Amino acid sequence: MLYLKKYFTEGLIQFTILLSLIGVRVDLDTYLSNQLPPLREIILGPSSAYTQTQFHNLRNTLDGYGIHPKSVDLDQFFTTRRLLNQVRQLDRLSVPSPELSTWLVHRDPETVVSAASQSSPSITLDNGAGLEDVNNSETPTMRGGGGAPESTYNPSGEDSNLGAVAPEDSQEQRNRDGNDDLTKEDIDLIDILWRQDIDLGAGREVFNYSSRQKESEAEKPSPEEEERAEAQERWRNGVNLQEAQPVDGETGESIPEQIPGLGSQTSPSLQECLRLLEATFPFGEESPEFPAPVVTAELAVANEEAPSTSLGLPLTPLLPQLDLEQQWQDIMAIMELQEMEVNNTSENSFLSTTSNSTNTSGSTSESGSVGSFGLTNSSTLIHQDVSLHQASLPSCSQDFPTLFNPEMDATSTPRTTLLRMSSSNSSNVNSTFGATNLTGLFLPPPLNSTNNITCTPVLPDPFSTMLEESMLDEISLLDLAMEEGFNQAQASQLEDELDSDSGLSLDSSHSPVSPSSSETSCSSAASSSSTSATFSEEGAVGYSTDSESAAVEPEEGAVGGYQPEFNKLCRMSYQDPSQLHGLPQLDNINHNHTYNLPLSSSFDEHLELPIPTGKNMVREKQSKLKPQQDFLDKQSSRDERRARAMKIPFSNEKIINLPVEEFNELLSKHHLSEAQLALVRDIRRRGKNKMAAQNCRKRKLDTIINLEQGVHDLRRDKARLLKEKMEFIRSIRQMKQKVQSLYQEVFTQLRDEEGQPYPPSEYSLQYSADGSVLIMPRTMTDQQTRKPEKKQKDKKK
DNA sequence: TCAGGATGTCATCGG
DNA sequence: AACCGATGACATCCT
Numbered sequence: 094m095l096y097l098k099k100y101f102t103e104g105l106i107q108f109t110i111l112l113s114l115i116g117v118r119v120d121l122d123t124y125l126s127n128q129l130p131p132l133r134e135i136i137l138g139p140s141s142a143y144t145q146t147q148f149h150n151l152r153n154t155l156d157g158y159g160i161h162p163k164s165v166d167l168d169q170f171f172t173t174r175r176l177l178n179q180v181r182q183l184d185r186l187s188v189p190s191p192e193l194s195t196w197l198v199h200r201d202p203e204t205v206v207s208a209a210s211q212s213s214p215s216i217t218l219d220n221g222a223g224l225e226d227v228n229n230s231e232t233p234t235m236r237g238g239g240g241a242p243e244s245t246y247n248p249s250g251e252d253s254n255l256g257a258v259a260p261e262d263s264q265e266q267r268n269r270d271g272n273d274d275l276t277k278e279d280i281d282l283i284d285i286l287w288r289q290d291i292d293l294g295a296g297r298e299v300f301n302y303s304s305r306q307k308e309s310e311a312e313k314p315s316p317e318e319e320e321r322a323e324a325q326e327r328w329r330n331g332v333n334l335q336e337a338q339p340v341d342g343e344t345g346e347s348i349p350e351q352i353p354g355l356g357s358q359t360s361p362s363l364q365e366c367l368r369l370l371e372a373t374f375p376f377g378e379e380s381p382e383f384p385a386p387v388v389t390a391e392l393a394v395a396n397e398e399a400p401s402t403s404l405g406l407p408l409t410p411l412l413p414q415l416d417l418e419q420q421w422q423d424i425m426a427i428m429e430l431q432e433m434e435v436n437n438t439s440e441n442s443f444l445s446t447t448s449n450s451t452n453t454s455g456s457t458s459e460s461g462s463v464g465s466f467g468l469t470n471s472s473t474l475i476h477q478d479v480s481l482h483q484a485s486l487p488s489c490s491q492d493f494p495t496l497f498n499p500e501m502d503a504t505s506t507p508r509t510t511l512l513r514m515s516s517s518n519s520s521n522v523n524s525t526f527g528a529t530n531l532t533g534l535f536l537p538p539p540l541n542s543t544n545n546i547t548c549t550p551v552l553p554d555p556f557s558t559m560l561e562e563s564m565l566d567e568i569s570l571l572d573l574a575m576e577e578g579f580n581q582a583q584a585s586q587l588e589d590e591l592d593s594d595s596g597l598s599l600d601s602s603h604s605p606v607s608p609s610s611s612e613t614s615c616s617s618a619a620s621s622s623s624t625s626a627t628f629s630e631e632g633a634v635g636y637s638t639d640s641e642s643a644a645v646e647p648e649e650g651a652v653g654g655y656q657p658e659f660n661k662l663c664r665m666s667y668q669d670p671s672q673l674h675g676l677p678q679l680d681n682i683n684h685n686h687t688y689n690l691p692l693s694s695s696f697d698e699h700l701e702l703p704i705p706t707g708k709n710m711v712r713e714k715q716s717k718l719k720p721q722q723d724f725l726d727k728q729s730s731r732d733e734r735r736a737r738a739m740k741i742p743f744s745n746e747k748i749i750n751l752p753v754e755e756f757n758e759l760l761s762k763h764h765l766s767e768a769q770l771a772l773v774r775d776i777r778r779r780g781k782n783k784m785a786a787q788n789c790r791k792r793k794l795d796t797i798i799n800l801e802q803g804v805h806d807l808r809r810d811k812a813r814l815l816k817e818k819m820e821f822i823r824s825i826r827q828m829k830q831k832v833q834s835l836y837q838e839v840f841t842q843l844r845d846e847e848g849q850p851y852p853p854s855e856y857s858l859q860y861s862a863d864g865s866v867l868i869m870p871r872t873m874t875d876q877q878t879r880k881p882e883k884k885q886k887d888k889k890k
Numbered sequence: 891t892c893a894g895g896a897t898g899t900c901a902t903c904g905g
Numbered sequence: 906a907a908c909c910g911a912t913g914a915c916a917t918c919c920t
């Protein structure tokens with residue numbers, strides 16, 4: 094019976110929304126007002142207590158006193174208006190996911206098969222399987238199509254996959270096309286399968302339709318765009334299907350052994366990390382049209398295209414993924430380890446890895462380079478990246494000796510020894526270029542030793558060692574890079590370039606939980622709620638004037654826009670508990686508290702119940718009542734029951750939401766006893782406080798979410814800076830090598846008056862400020878350089 | 891039965 | 906002073 098009711102309800106809601114989409118006036122009141130109060134909340138929200146209803150505005154515009162709050166006309170008006178407003182909001186790109194979740198009503202059993210849903214990004218608040226979920230969404234495989242998913246990762250298997258996937262795609266298309274023809278039995282069957290999946294940890298929320306999907310459906314783009322959008326949609330569907338759970342397309346059973354893909358809506362950093370994981374720990378996947386996951390085996394450039402182009406729209410970041418921080422840390426550790434490994438084994442590999450970042454910009458570079466961190470397990474990646482690097486960067490690493498200044502080589506024992514030797518030879522290495530502005534950045538080779546001119550090649554490459562240290566001490570090395578001539582302009586420029594990727598990445602200022610985004614989309618929700626004040630029959634209707642709501646906005650900015658999201662989350666909590674499975678904080682939100690449920694009976698009934706004394710409500714609940722009375726009591730809150738018992742002649746919503754003047758006026762109209770007056774005031778106080786508490790909790794939650802998002806963003810920035818630092822170090826090293834080669838070339842060609850070469854131990858090249866190069870005895874250069882150093886030290890002091 | 895989360899309620903504070 | 910919102914603390918309910 095419950096199933097019947099549920100399906101009827103859901104179907105009704107879908108039909109209603111469909112009618113709203115085509116502009117047909119919807120009459121839900123028959124269903125909303127009487128027998129299915131939960132349905133009302135499904136559509137209108139869990140409780141009007143969660144919405145800051147613009148009560149004053151309502152009265153001003155509609156003469157609320159003329160229409161009883163529980164009037165069917167009023168409900169009809171607001172219901173249709175609200176639905177239409179929500180429909181209109183669907184074409185907003187920045188509609189935050191919690192708001193989208195309102196459209197869970199589209200969640201059909203059919204959508205499971207078709208996977209025609211876009212998971213609400215923000216719902217990915219993380220969860221136990223956060224990493225898997227993320228992985229899922231990035232893997233546009235078509236497991237729902239019915240094909241047996243591959244269990245192993247095949248970097249070079251795109252072609253075969255493409256061929257094998259096509260039928261799956263059509264299969265999926267058929268499934269989607271056939272959704273409308275599903276019978277009740279089909280729905281039940283699908284639901285059963287669904288439940289199995291849900292029991293295995295997948296939530297239904299992932300099957301939500303998205304506004305973008307609707308948008309793509311509604312816009313009817315040109316054939317090419319349509320085809321592309323369709324492909325994107327399929328891709329997204331595949332993503333969502335996976336994100337929900339790995340489901341066998343034929344049986345609908347979960348495939349727990351599969352490692353899902355990464356969500357496209359996740360942050361780039363996560364994506365790249367999970368790409369790394371893909372490369373490191375291969376897993377089966379099939380990608381017919383969007384090779385995003387497969388791209389791991391392709392060039393990094395192509396790797397980026399998948400998320401960006403296939404998504405079509407810049408996805409706003411998700412709500413924080415709670416466990417992802419830990420996963421991120423783990424991934425970073427893996428990256429570091431692997432990168433060190435690569436550095437130790439293949440210099441070219443490292444260079445190619447980092448060079449990708451220079452060739453691409455934004456998140457593409459980031460993901461691309463990071464994606465190739467899994468080189469140890471993907472030779473294909475290595476070669477391709479190497480070729481990429483060779484095409485763009487001069488080779489320099491292996492053929493050329495690497496020279497570092499003492500600071501850089503502090504961990505390199507041979508280098509340190511060598512430098513000490515050079516220093517002992519009455520010439521300071523730094524003094525060689527001490528007078529130049531290249532000091533410190535381009536340190537000359539230890540030419541002072543006659544035998545050391547070409548000795549550097551035998552030295553072990555200290556770079557890898559240094560990189561290891563750099564990984565261990567990021568900040569100090571970053572500072573070191575700065576000290577080595579990395580000017581602020583370059584850094585900022587590079588910063589900007591790398592920041593350009595935040596369009597698709599998590600940006601704290603544009604996060605879904607950030608004030609900006611939530612304001613844009615939620616303000617609409619707030620405005621809609623302000624005009625479509627939904628009267629909760631319980632009476633917990635928020636009221637506020639427009640000025641009040643306007644005053645709330647800055648506060649939203651301060652706390653992260655809690656107000657709109659509050660509505661959304663709370664609405665979600667009463668729509669379908671199953672959709673909250675992916676949201677750990679809200680997993681248990683589906684309680685059946687009846688406080689906010691509408692009154693099913695008017696006060697005219699005057700049920701003669703004993704006056705509850707507040708503390709004995711539980712006993713009162715358990716007291717023997719007539720079934721009808723029991724039902725009514727279950728439908729109403731305590732205060733409603735109290736009000737009924739005390740024969741309060743007006744509704745609780747009026748008691749709670751009327752302005753104080755009108756509330757007093759209302760009290761004066763009716764001659765109430767002291768007990769009644771006390772009860773009315775208590776009801777008002779409790780009702781207001783209930784809403785306040787809900788707001789407060791929502792604000793807390795949003796604050797936590799924002800903080801988590803901030804932490805996530807900071808981690809992402811840290812990873813990005815670390816990568817930048819490595820690039821800088823690499824470029825510095827290249828420049829050093831160039832300078833060294835030029836220095837040696839010039840120096841060896843110099844001849845004195847007798848035609849003899851200058852001994853490097855006695856002479857060195859000195860760069861002057863005007864750009865000329867002089868050859869000077871080292872004793873002189875030492876004297877010259879020591880003085881400026883002292884002066885600089887004095888200046889520093 | 892217990893734990894944990896959601897929610898309601900009270901007391902209190904500050905605007 | 907009254908009103909109201911915010912919030913900590915506690916109780917209750919539910920899963």
